Amino acid sequence: DAGVTQSPTHLIKTRGQQVTLRCSPKSGHDTVSWYQQALGQGPQFIFQYYEEEERQRGNFPDRFSGHQFPNYSSELNVNALLLGDSALYLCASSYRDRPYNEQFFGPGTRLTVL
Amino acid sequence: GNSVTQMEGPVTLSEEAFLTINCTYTATGYPSLFWYVQYPGEGLQLLLKATKADDKGSNKGFEATYRKETTSFHLEKGSVQVSDSAVYFCALGSGYALNFGKGTSLLVTP
Numbered sequence: 001d002a003g004v005t006q007s008p009t010h011l012i013k014t015r016g017q018q019v020t021l022r023c024s025p026k027s028g029h030d031t032v033s034w035y036q037q038a039l040g041q042g043p044q045f046i047f048q049y050y051e052e053e054e055r056q057r058g059n060f061p062d063r064f065s066g067h068q069f070p071n072y073s074s075e076l077n078v079n080a081l082l083l084g085d086s087a088l089y090l091c092a093s094s095y096r097d098r099p100y101n102e103q104f105f106g107p108g109t110r111l112t113v114l
Numbered sequence: 115g116n117s118v119t120q121m122e123g124p125v126t127l128s129e130e131a132f133l134t135i136n137c138t139y140t141a142t143g144y145p146s147l148f149w150y151v152q153y154p155g156e157g158l159q160l161l162l163k164a165t166k167a168d169d170k171g172s173n174k175g176f177e178a179t180y181r182k183e184t185t186s187f188h189l190e191k192g193s194v195q196v197s198d199s200a201v202y203f204c205a206l207g208s209g210y211a212l213n214f215g216k217g218t219s220l221l222v223t224p
Contacts, residue, residue: 033210040216041216042215043214050210055210056209090157092158092212102148102160105158105159107157
């Protein structure tokens with residue numbers, strides 16, 4: 001049973017560039033959430049996608065956008081990169097009927113902005 | 115808003131010592147509570163959860179009890195091992211999101 005997978009593992013960009021990160025949910029899951037984890041901090045919720053729609057968003061600017069595909073996989077896009085966007089980006093998947101927000105996390109994509 | 119506060123680390127213990135990592139929360143309603151663990155170089159793994167007051171979550175020798183009266187969800191283990199060295203995160207379900215604490219780093223020495 002494949003868990004949550006993310007690509008790429010590492011990424012280096014320069015300020016002002018745009019980046020796309022990808023996530024495939026755990027088998028049987030239909031909901032994808034994205035989190036940003038700065039060094040030494042806990043993960044911060046960016047948004048969650050269900051049925052190809054964003055259904056909850058955290059306190060992140062519009063530069064952060066996402067998409068969910070019919071096969072439930074998801075992309076996170078960040079435009080106009082800032083140095084402060086350097087972080088580990090975590091994808092988590094869950095099943096919509098689970099009422100207790102139980103989410104399973106992927107290994108993350110390490111983004112470095114120079 | 116909903117939030118969690120957990121004790122600052124790092125925590126250093128000798129093997130077989132007793133572990134407590136404190137976590138308190140602020141929330142409206144009765145959120146689900148979680149402990150996640152992050153081993154070096156890896157993503158987060160769910161360690162245990164509790165969905166209502168007085169529930170006790172347990173896994174791999176770790177336990178935590180959902181205490182509504184003290185708004186707490188402290189993580190405990192009776193005898194830690196070197197392999198328990200990791201960062202531990204307390205989290206609270208808030209709508210569809212998880213609100214995490216800042217994490218507590220645990221180092222267990224032989």
